Amino acid sequence: MTPSPTVYRDLLRELITSWQAPGSQISIEPRNRGATTGIVVFCLTSHVYTLAQAVQALYDAAHTVASVPLVRQMIECAVTAMWSELAGRSEERRVG
Secondary structure: OOOOHHHHHHHHHHHHHHHHOOOOOOOOOOOOOOHHHHHHHHHHHHHHHHHHHHHHHHHHOOOOHHHHHHHHHHHHHHHHHHHHHHHHHHHHHHHO
């Protein structure tokens, strides 16, 4: 059974709230990576949450179709963040 759109909206709202929570911290395990990798991962993750806020605003305004390109970009940024973390220093020059 597919969850209703309301479930997705609630989940999105919960994720945004957790990102904005006072005192919330993000930690990235170094894994012998350079500082640039951590910065790239943080920036991409931050961008995903900013896009999520825009998607939430569009959902709330009943403009669900208009949010599709933003959702696609969220997926691209999340995948790029994961790739950057997994690839590490050897790929820093390509991203940075």
